[in-house]
Amino acid sequence: MRQTSTNGFAPEAADDTAYDALATAHVSVARILGLFRPYRGRIALVLFLIALASAAGLASPFLLRAIIDEAFPKGDLPLLAALSGSLVALAAVGAGIGVLQVLVTAKVGQAIMHDLRMAVYTHLQSLSLGFFTATRAGDIQSRIANDIGALQALVTHTAGEATRNASTVVMTAAAMLLLDWRLALLSFLVLPLAAWISDRVGRQREEFTYEQQGRIAEMSSAVQESLSVSGIVLARTMGRTRDLAQRFGRASREVASLEVRSHTAGQWQWSVIDLVLQAMPALTLLLGGWLMASGTAMTVGTLVAMIALQEQLLFPLEEVLRSGVEVRKTRALFARIFEYLDEPTGITERPDPVTLDPATVAGHVRLDRVVFSYDRAGPAAIRGVTIDIPAGSHTAIVGATGSGKSTLGYLIARLYDVDAGAVLYDGVDVRDLSLRSLTDILGVVTQDPYLLHASVAENLRFARPDASDEDLFAAARTAQVHDLLAALPDGYDTVVGERGHRFSGGEKQRLSLARTILRDPRVLLLDEATSALDTATELAMTRALDRPGRTRTTITIAHRLSTVRRADQIIVLDRGAVVEHGTHQELLGRSGAYARLVRTAA
Template sequence: MIEPFRGPLADDRMDADGEYSELAEKHVSLRRIAALFRPYAGRLALVLGLIVFSSIAGVASPFLLRAIIDQALPARDLGLLAILAGGLIAIAVVATVVGVVQVAMTSKIGQWIMHDLRVRVYGHLQSLSLGFFTTARTGEVQSRIASDIGGLQALVTHSASELTRNISMVVVTIAAMLALEWRLALFSFLVLPLAIWISHYVGRLREELTYEQQQRIADMASAVQESLSVSGIILARTMGRTAHLTRKFIRSSENVAALEVRSHTAGQWQWAIIGLVLQALPALTLLLGGLLMNPGAGGVTIGTLVAMIALQEQLLWPLEEVLESGVEMRTTRALFARIFDYLDRPVEIREREDAVTPDPATTRGAVCLRDVGFAYDKDGPRTIDGVSIDIPAGSHTAIVGATGSGKTTLGYLLARLYDVDTGSITYDGVDVRALSFRALSDMLGVVAQDPYLFNATIADNLRFAQPEASDDALIVAARAAQIHEMIVALPEGYDTMVGERGYRFSGGEKQRLALARTILRNPRVLLLDEATSALDPATERAMADALDILGKTRTTITIAHRLSTVRHADQIIVMQRGRVVERGTHAVLMGLGGVYAGLVHSTD
């Protein structure tokens, strides 16, 4: 199954290796990883103390064993034998208790660290500008939060403490072996350079493979998220492309499987060599011990030889664990690279330390744009260029223009989803960049053309805007948005589940639910971005009446393509190629016979 994909994977890996090396070098350092553990330094110090105590207690066993063989058994001293045997049992009990406590503590610390990291990544992503999310794949974002951080679980809950414990055991055991018989100890250490080199080699291979594997998993997650959404299912079935998407997913899954196999088998022969040498070491030590065993001074006793073999066993298994942990930690470096890559994305929209929060009771809702300029690509042409608009408090301003004229981008700037490159946007005389995020969200309510609804009840979706809103408040907002009668006609009323992205409702119903949600917050400025585009003529007229009533107490900015919705606006701003080319009332603009009149005639 995997064989057909060796070629493409090999080609892709050449690109992935270069990308990964650059990414890891830029974002990952030992100091940065250690910083994740710093808040729990006290608890980690206690764990380290338990590990060292357990290691020291563990190396006492071979010395007790030597005393049993060389002293208690030859002398038939049952009392000494009982004491020494009891010591062995006591060491085992202590090691067991310490091990249980250590595992419990490291598991808790590890989960706290993972929780902190997940929250940091999620919070940082929430602070990024809209530009990041227009290019990032949702499945990729989900993969980095769930799969990549989840892949670190073994490191923070098990591997780190096991590595520390095994290193402590190796160091203490090496000291004990040198103290027991230095010649046999040095002979045993000959395997170390080879084992360390192989571990480094295998770790580097698996690190690169892990990065590529996580990339493929993210690709697969994105494919699942896109193709198995409601929109994806509708598109695939109406286009007759379900079989194509299934084949595409099979290829993606096979690539992941191929990388999984390569990751687990990389360096397998090298590890086999280490295993062979480690298995042969006790036999070679017995042979050397036999040569050094003589009745004269400095000879190796049977007890010493047996104790040395025991210490070897006590050295070799933690040494092997250390080497394997080193490989595992090298692979987790690839996960850290992907996670830190997100954390290092610059936050373009920031709240100032001295941000202004005006008193809601005194806000009027006057909006002013002065010589606003903006470009998505800072090296490219401007999407908005030199736009100046005065929007008095309580007035209704419509922004119209052909597709690509920049009107939706202007809405993004008003909501501070992007910051202007030049000029300024002010609310009641305060620059939008000087307002606190909370003040801006309280002042400005936005209803988009494609409103987003959570897969929750209607009431929960409405209360997303005002969590403490009463049932009566929900009804008032729903009536204002001309949606209450439809809601109460449902069997479960306001407790009806809306389904994923609200697909249980029509486009017009979703728009009215989104409008009700915004009305519930009672903002002073209402920004409607094609918010009535999905309404039938009768509902549109009812919505227009509702908005007229709402507009008497707030400022309304309508971004519209359907010009029938803006004929009665106090002023109409006509945009073309990012500039304001006309402004005035419907009657004035029609009298000019210019761009606006042409748009009206083209839509009639």
């Protein structure tokens, strides 16, 4: 990406090379045209309308010549009326075609924008968790909203206008050659210079546009982080509100500066095109006058018609050149969008995945010699872990901070794929399972629950949209949160607020647990899911989950050891490896790693 030097002037050439490499790798004409392919029928209609309008417009100068050379000299009023009426009719036809063209173009453009937004959104959902831990949410939002939004002008306006103007230029040039090839060639002399300057200006503005969109993404990220509930609390309690405002001001000024540079880059070169184009009518009159003075066949009507055609040529030609500059700028936007679309998917489904019926799944989970590393070149986070979790049992995974507990949870939930070994559900490798089967079998509750800015009922029904009110109440009772919700003025219709800030940490954890219980998964993974609860509430919830006749397999990842005392087996991790396993009493009796954790907790 282009970056401004510390003095605020020229960007570094190395960054230009990096951008060129990025754009070349991700953007091609064929790929862009592929976005338009599903709508080729309607696009063909637009092209036909453009050609029809251009053809109608070409007749006007010839009618004008006939008026000057024939109707006026002869005083033929009927001919004059017919020719004048034809001019009005052609104008009406052109106006009607223009309206229809705008309607069709707008619909096609919005459909393409919708397809592109959906493609990016859907693809992002298939990426591994590692992509999102390394990418700011504001940058993702900016690419979907700002970058694709900026392309809207191209597909709904610029492309149609450029096509119409190009059609007009081609047909007008042909008409000029038919009218008088000498005057036409004089007009065409400007084309090579204009095309060269247009390409040069387009390249400059393209690079500035890429950098500008990057800065806009940074600004969006800053807004999202600093103006969230957590960001406001942090800024006010740290006394940094003024500093954040100043930082935002600097980012905003950089965006404004890049906007100015993007719109004004190459303006002096562009003024040369304007000068030459404005001089062409005078030069044409001069050449036409010389031809007439030298006795060459040249009429006043031909000269006036040529000037009219020239005016009809030069404005569309200038617009075509400007559209070329805009198209070059959109290459930078496509580079940012396609860069995301070309991110390799982290979690993929087999072409013929195994589908398990949740009603018949036993819930037997086994980790078989699992190895995993976040960075292939770095040390392994999980080293040869084998754990057998019988169906219907309660298994706890404990260990010191950084021992790999949460990483193991990510692998069980298939938020990452193992590097070696396998995670199996009822003997089926999780990589062979359909993604729908996995989500039907497994329910996950994390330490930091995410709640939507919606009502409590809507948050719970996110897990099961068809759940009845009684289903909601039953799940909330199991999670020990029903009495709290029932006592609220709006009950289950209470809006939880941004990220659930209407509720305390423990209340949010219980709501998240109720949401997962509502799905009634055969396997329940609790990753520090009760860390914010008091001991009494935690015990009541554990008893509710361990109701008689249960068939659910529960996997608890915990740092607070009071959570795991009643587990059927406890797995102790250290540096990504299993160092002990057994019941609470068995492990205490060995005076090993688990016993040291208990003593430390006490």
